[in-house]
Amino acid sequence: MLTAIRERDGQKLGAWEAHRDDRPFVCFCCQRVVTLRRGHIIAPHFAHQPPVTCEYGTGESEAHRRCKIAIYESLCTDSRVTKCELERNLGTVRPDVSAYINGVPVAIEVQLSTLSLEKIAYRTSEYRRKGIYVLWLPVYHRGLDQELYSPRPWERWLHATYFGRVYYWLEGATVLPVRFRDYYLLLRGRTRDYQKLSRRKVLITGQPLNLIEHFKPFDRDACARQLRVPNAKLMIAVQ
Ligand SMILES: [Zn+2]
Ligand SMILES: [Zn+2]
Structure with a gap:
């Protein structure tokens, strides 16, 4: 820490x-x-x-610490951001970086693959209870350079929760929005060919976004059908 x-x-x-x-x-x-x-x-x-x-x-790697510092430093120096803090103790949760961005209380959680889906869902609910808008940021990695990608369970969950986007952290206050599109395999049957939904997804990458300029708070309702998405307060990209 x-x-x-x-x-x-x-x-x-x-x-x-x-x-x-x-x-x-x-x-x-x-x-x-x-x-x-x-x-x-x-x-x-x-x-x-x-x-x-x-x-x-x-579970905190050197890479994780470096991302936290980079996000913290780029938010701290911006006049639209106030009360920026690292590892703020909020009792049941402790966001990596938190601040008021354009007057909105925001928690940023950097994600490097170790946290379980249960923990992410729990913390998301806790932030809502405290009136804080959360942004989960997995760190961009090599696997995302390919056309097809097998998202991990928590990436699928983020994708469902954030209305079909996952925001990957690139540097400073810059993130990359990525959409997962279903991919079908064409299989040869005995009588005819058929399509089967692949576990892998086609990656659709958007333009890099800035945490301070391109995000707004959003209150979303739970959705039981989609991977048990809870009621949540989220920072989502304005697009
Ligand atoms: Zn301790
Ligand atoms: Zn973290």
Whole structure:
């Protein structure tokens, strides 16, 4: 994680601004002591000591930390964004980056493939309960360069929830909207040929979008037919 609590006064500090004499640092979640890690190659962060039992102590890669910092930095410097914060403690949820964008409370969750569908759905409901509009951002990867793609279960779920779009993070405040179109295989039967729906999808990529300029808040109703999409407050692209 990129932030921790200075035990002495309860102040939240970012790893980039913390000093050794600020120690000890504790995790906001499990309250255990965490270690400040700084190096020439890795982004500064706080690490739990083994054995790690805290949900914020595992699964965060260097790549994930770098995306969070990049999003945070590009939002912070924009005058249409206020109260930008990394890892804001909201009790049941802790968004990677959160801020008021054009006056709208927004939570941004960066996704690098480790989170379960249940957790994404749970957090989406929690943000709604708190009146916050959520934007889930998987990170763009090589697999998306191909014409056909097998979306993971949570990507299918995002696609259904965000009205047929998944927004992949590219850099800074820039995301790429991608649509999954059904793909049919042509199979030879004994008497005639027939079509079968493939698990793979055809990728339809839109123009890159800016998080601050091209998104607006939207309240959507649950849809039981489509992959159990819950009632949700979402940031969706204006197009
Ligand atoms: Zn912890
Ligand atoms: Zn995250």
